[in-house]
Amino acid sequence: MPEIRKASAVDGGELRRFYAGAFPDRADFLSSHWRWLYRVGEFPGIEPLVLVEGTRVVGHAGAIPFTLSHDSVQDTAIWFVDFSIVPELQGQGHGKALTEAWMALCPRRVTFCNDLSMRVFLKLGWTERAGAKVLSQPFELAAPLERRLGPLGAVAGKLLNAPSRAVLGALASGAPAIKVGPLPDDAAALSALLDDRAAPTRVVRDTAWVKWRLLDNPRRGELFLVEAGGVAAVFRLFESLGRKRAHLLLVGPGPGPARAAMSEAFAAWALDQDADDAWLAGNDETVMTAAAPVLRRSRPLRFAWHGDAGAPLPTQGVDSDHDLMFP
Secondary structure: OOEEEEHHHOOHHHHHHHHHHHOHHHHHHHHHHHHHHOOOOOOOOOOOEEEEEOOEEEEEEEEEEEEEEEOOEEEEEEEEEEEEEOHHHOOOOHHHHHHHHHHOOOOOEEEEEOHHHHHHHHHOOOEEEOOOEEEEEEOOOHHHHHHHHOHHHHHHHHHHHHHHHHHHHHHOOOOOOOEEEEOOOOHHHHHHHHOOOOOOEEEOOOHHHHHHHHHOOOOHHHEEEEEEOOEEEEEEEEEEOOEEEEEEEEEOOOOHHHHHHHHHHHHHHHHHOOOOEEEEEEOOHHHHHHHOOOOOEEEEOEEEEEOOOOOOOOOOOOOOOHHHHOO
């Protein structure tokens, strides 16, 4: 009978083998950086749980802990991520048992998930929230059209690239000038720019969060601090599967018009960087609405909450592990 253990208690080679089977595109990253991603050791008692049969890892429930502030009271909460059970053990109650053991790690829980996982969460008393989504836009059209339409799609995409970028550039032409640079080493200074201390409910982006998510990030070299109009943001530029991607990870606090302008500036910056794709995610209405005219593909995210906070949790692309799903 499989048993549930902490990830740190199993053989690293077995964990790597499980990642290779369950998350093949991300296996190398998870195998090398799972302790960083899941903040192992930062929040005592909280780390991923695994289902083990003999010495073999056959299930996994990832946990990313963070500090949640609600009505000025701070508590630990956890993101439910990277959940998987090997196919031959699915439908036998192991997923429910692993989820219940994971829920016992912390009373405040949140997740973005697929339809299959959502059915499990709803049975366990979670509440589904609306409003979260992914916005994206391919600027290079040949590859995506080839996947859909074959060789003729690739030809059409190459012909459409220039006029499409011209239209999108015109839509983004009113964006403000921005100051772009590498992330500074001063975690306290970054926290002052990025943590919305006035929000009634928020992910606390204090110095510990900044050090973990930004400064100690294995992909820190892909991150940029951007400033304009008294608002700071974090952009990411990187290569994934042969495509150059631009991600808007976070827009810090400030006046609504300035935050909206930063979102518009991201779209213009992505075009200037000759990105093939631009992306952002979350439920920040100011940020999402301002980006929508250029990032015209919208996909809803299934978002579930379980805990005692009374308001929906504001999230952006830097939260959970969305931005890190791209190999």
